[in-house]
Amino acid sequence: MQIRNIAIIAHVDHGKTTLVDKILHATHVFRENQETGELIMDNNDLEKERGITIFSKNAAVEYKDTKINVIDTPGHSDFGGEVERVLKMADGVLLLVDAFEGPMPQTRFVLQKALQLNLKPIVVINKVDKPNCRPDEVHDAVFELFFNLDATEEQLDFPTFYGSGKNGWFNSKNEQCADITPLLDGILQYVPAPKVSEGPLQLQITSLDYSSFLGRIAVGKVTRGSIKEGQSIALVQAGGVIKRSKVKELYTFMGMGKKKAAEVVAGDICAVVGLEDFNIGDTIADAETPEALPVISVDEPTMSMLFGINNSPFFGKDGKFVTSRHLRDRLMKETEKNLALRVEDTDSADSFLVYGRGILHLGILIETMRREGFELTVGQPQVLVKEIDGKKHEPYEILVVDVPAEFSGKVIDMVTQRKGEMLVMESKGEMQHLEFEIPSRGLIGLRSNMLTNTAGEAVMAHRFLEYKPWKGPIPGRNNGVLLSKNQEKTTAYSIDKLQERGTFFVDPGEDVYAGQIIAEHIKPGDLVVNATEGKKLTNMRASGSDDSVRIVPRKQMTLEECMEYIQQDECIEVTPKKIRLRKSILDEEERKRFQKVLKTEEVGR
Incomplete structure (x- = not known):
């Protein structure tokens, strides 16, 4: 059977995952009456909630006696590390572009990587049924983008398909047709079969899978030779370290899942079970003549954040994993599969410096950890200088x-x-x-x-x-914050009296502690307030005054908004149930002393 390996790349929200849905349906991966829902490939909870792809996925379909391996990639630049890796498995790319928006920054970033790897591009102009769409102008803009990225003559001669992923049709004439078979025919026609060189086995591990039954699974494309179940192999790691190992089980991709295989030949993508201590970028090679493939290089991180244990008065109330050992183990485990992430120890045993590609990249990690039951504090994101x-x-x-x-x-x-x-x-x-x-x-x-x-x-x-x-200082947040004076439940009576001072982040009846940020001040400068005072009751009833408490609903912020909001001396307390903003130093007197020390140091400089 012939093989085609194709990656789908596009700017975020241009319709990659929807197109994969249509390919899966058109090739009858599912039974006629099977309920599948939409965005089938986004199977992680976070991906479903946000409507974005975070992790690249593989699916495989059979069409006209050819197996097409489809790789769905993320669209955000923060997950560029994911995209760079998986493009190594493809021989061609479907570049999906919105018929109204045209090529966006992310399109440029991913396309550049694909052209450098010399992959054959097919341009798909999506959403041509939308009002205001301009498919011809977008086609010219895409050609210009290819030209600016120094595409070769052959790459500039790309085929173009027009259509609507949502309505399930694509063809090369920009006229509505029955289904997406013209596009599938185009994939068979334009995407080359995998290049296979002669020689013993070579397979580069480009992504990881995990199963609670089988443990860690290595995924990659066999670039030469073939791999068999039970075969003895050599695992060539960075620095030329060679480990002997054995293939316990082999799987190839079929539809949305995997199926067992006795042998996988060069050109196909497979999953290998039974290897220990492998990393992304390692080469599975022949046991007798081990040869390594070039190591995968990933762009450097551009941002860092300080992750520490939760040391607030509410420590340990929500989470299962609260110690620095838990935190360190979890971060180190993440670096194995998240190539664009780096973790360093700091002078303190309770905190670690985590480097990533941007706020969304680090935010997804924090969100995943809190869902797993971790409690932690994170500081203000800093750019790397x-x-x-x-x-x-x-x-x-x-x-x-x-x-x-x-x-x-x-x-x-x-x-x-x-x-x-x-x-x-x-x-x-x-x-x-x-x-x-x-x-x-x-x-x-x-x-x-x-x-x-x-x-x-x-x-x-x-x-x-x-x-x-360096461009010099950039103004930060203009307004100060209101801080809680003591540890107790907030009251509607106090919040009502303080509302004109700022916008609140907490509701009445919520537990707060001293040093927690409970509102944004309407002026610059911080203010410590008492939001926990109850109304003093008397025997006299004032008609109407008790009913007049009108509280504006609190301002709700997502984790990423909190990360962008905090200043240098503040941090975020993240637990499975709550996200709280707080000062790094909770005690008011201690904060003042620290500010004095900082000022004298600055004067001394």
């Missing part, structure tokens, strides 16, 4: 904002305040398309402000550009 030629350099990003024309002035003002420089300004229908170059520091906290100032209309996307000289 490098010394180049004796000068301080920081990461810069390209920021793209699409916003209705009446808000464009506000957006430009906000971005320039954060040291951004405008590169492009053009109209796309009723929307204004803006592109900026901005230090990564300037992006922290920008999204929530931008949505507030544009009535939720702005669409923001950004990607890492390069390291450039």
Whole structure:
């Protein structure tokens, strides 16, 4: 049977996972009456809630006596480490582009990786049934993008398909047809069969799977030779270390699952069970003549956060895993499969520095950990600074904002305040398309402000550009916070009296502790308040006054919004049930002493 390996790449929300659904249905992976729902590949709870793909997945379908291995990839640049790895398994890519939005920053990032690996591209222009769509202009923009990325003559001669993933049709003429078979025929026609070189076994591990029955499973593409069940193999690791091992079981992908195989030949993607202590990037090679494949390189992290144990008065109330040993083991386990993540020990035994690709990348890790029952505190995200030629350099990003024309002035003002420089300004229908170059520091906290100032209309996307000289201080949050004075339950009576001082993050009747941030102050500067005082009762009844407590609902913030909100001296307490904001030093007197020490040090400098 012939084999085709294809990865689906696109900007976030351009319809990758929906297209995979249609391919699975068109090739009758499911029974006619089987209930499957939508976005079948996004099977992780977090992916379902957020409607985004975080982990790349494999599926395989059979069409016209050919096995097509389909790899669904994430669209966010924070998960670029995932994409770079899995592209190694593909021989061609389906580049999916929205017929209205056109190529976005993420499209550029992933396409660049695919072209460098010399993969054959097929362009699919999706959502042509949407109003305001402009498929011909988008086609030209995609061609220009290929040209700017130094594509070869052969790559520039890409086939294009038009259609609607949601309605389940694609063809090369931009006319509605019955189904997606023209696209499947196109995959067979344009994507080359896997390149197979002569020689003994070589297979690079490009992703991990885990099963509670079988343990860790290595997934990768056999690049040469063949692998058999029960075969003795050599595992070649970084630094040339060779370990002897044996293949216990072999699986190939079929539909949404795996099926057992006695032998897998070069060109196919398989899962190997029975190896111990392997890492992503290791090579499974022939036991007699072990040869390693080049190690997978992944872009460097651009951001770090301090993870520590939960040391608040409410420590241990919600979580199962609360000690520094639990925290360290969990973070080290994550680095095995999350290639873009790095963990370092600090001077304190209770905290660790975690490096990642961005706020979403680190936020997903924290969210996953709290769901597993961990309690931890995390500090403010910091960008990584490098010394180049004796000068301080920081990461810069390209920021793209699409916003209705009446808000464009506000957006430009906000971005320039954060040291951004405008590169492009053009109209796309009723929307204004803006592109900026901005230090990564300037992006922290920008999204929530931008949505507030544009009535939720702005669409923001950004990607890492390069390291450039340090731009100087960037203004942080303007307002201070209100801090709880004592540890008790909040009362409606107190919150009602304090409402004009700020916007509350807690409801009446909620447990708070001294040093916890309970509201945003309307002015700069922090204020310690008592939100736990009850009303003094007397025998006199004041008619109507007891009913007049009107409390504004609390402001709810997601984990990522909290990460962008906090300042240097603050942190987030994350437990399975609660996310609380707090000062790093809870005691008021101690905080004041620490601030004095900092000021004298600054004067001394």
